[in-house]
Amino acid sequence: MTVAGEARILDGKATAREIRREVAEGCRQLLEQTGVVPGLTVVLVGEDPASSIYVRNKEKASTKAGMSSRVVRLPATASEAEILSTVDGLNRDESVHGILVQLPLPSGVDAQRVIETLSPDKDVDGFHPVNAGRLLIGLPGFVPCTPAGIIELLRRNDIPMKGRRAVIIGRSNIVGKPMAILLLREHATVTVCHSRTPDLATVAREADLLIAAVGKLALVTGEFIKQGAAVVDVGIHTVTDEPTVERLFGDDPDRLRSLRDKGQTLAGDVHPMEGRSRAGWLTPVPGGVGPLTIAMLLQNTLRAAQRSAGIDSNDR
Numbered sequence: 001m002t003v004a005g006e007a008r009i010l011d012g013k014a015t016a017r018e019i020r021r022e023v024a025e026g027c028r029q030l031l032e033q034t035g036v037v038p039g040l041t042v043v044l045v046g047e048d049p050a051s052s053i054y055v056r057n058k059e060k061a062s063t064k065a066g067m068s069s070r071v072v073r074l075p076a077t078a079s080e081a082e083i084l085s086t087v088d089g090l091n092r093d094e095s096v097h098g099i100l101v102q103l104p105l106p107s108g109v110d111a112q113r114v115i116e117t118l119s120p121d122k123d124v125d126g127f128h129p130v131n132a133g134r135l136l137i138g139l140p141g142f143v144p145c146t147p148a149g150i151i152e153l154l155r156r157n158d159i160p161m162k163g164r165r166a167v168i169i170g171r172s173n174i175v176g177k178p179m180a181i182l183l184l185r186e187h188a189t190v191t192v193c194h195s196r197t198p199d200l201a202t203v204a205r206e207a208d209l210l211i212a213a214v215g216k217l218a219l220v221t222g223e224f225i226k227q228g229a230a231v232v233d234v235g236i237h238t239v240t241d242e243p244t245v246e247r248l249f250g251d252d253p254d255r256l257r258s259l260r261d262k263g264q265t266l267a268g269d270v271h272p273m274e275g276r277s278r279a280g281w282l283t284p285v286p287g288g289v290g291p292l293t294i295a296m297l298l299q300n301t302l303r304a305a306q307r308s309a310g311i312d313s314n315d316r
Helices: 012-034 049-064 080-092 111-117 129-137 145-156 176-185 200-204 242-249 253-262 272-278 289-308
Strands: 039-045 068-074 098-101 165-169 189-193 209-212 230-233 237-239 265-267
Touching: 012 049, 012 145, 012 289, 039 049, 039 080, 039 289, 049 068, 049 289, 068 080, 080 098, 080 111, 098 111, 098 289, 129 176, 145 176, 145 230, 145 289, 165 176, 165 200, 176 189, 176 209, 189 200, 237 242, 242 253, 242 265, 242 272, 253 265
Parallel strands: 039 068, 039 098, 165 189, 165 209, 209 230
Antiparallel strands: 237 265
16 A cells, blocks of 8 residues: 555556557567467447447557457347357357457347357457356466456556455456456455445455446445555446536546537546545546456457467466
């Protein structure tokens, strides 16, 4: 922990740039050694605006890293059988090393069945039960990108984890549960909280390292945060009204300008002003966890290509 004062910013953008540079170098070396270009294919079903933006960012980042990037677009009316057939074809395509099925899928499609159809060797999101099981028992495999990125952020900023008390608010399969396992690997003492945890603020306040991944705007106020703790904010919410912006950011001119110019600004699960005043380290929203998720997706895709080429990829 740090002493009281303004929180230091854990810059996810800077850490993501480092990881992406390393991935680009890995892609260059793989091409020189084997002639293999890592291939990432995203399956996008429907026209959800947020999903389309995420997919476009992933496509741009993978191409910049020296990967072959492709998006398979299916209409929102595509049947589950069509989606499964598409995934099966990508499983058999040797030029495809990583497959990502963009979630959420349209109503009526069993997302878990689609994920289970993925080849575990191409599951660069780390959601397949085989990869989840390997994570649990400490075997190499693909780790979900957001929690993996958080670990990299903490390591590269010299945030101590060994022997520290970590509290995670949120128990999703995508963030909360894998985050707990990864922190246990780092020898932290881990508590996972959720909607039925009594006295949530009291439990959270015990944390040297607090991960907020609950999906509720500014739920984590100052009373949740031990003075000097490291706080990672996984949430992202769109704020469109001036009273809420002022409640969260005070008279911050950048946020008020964003609201005027764009009609919105972004905030997380942590109350930004109260978080800054109590935490020792704090991830910003935006610019914290988000960029790391894409960086770790690229890292997983590179590792999948290295495995396919028979090269030791130094898996976690």
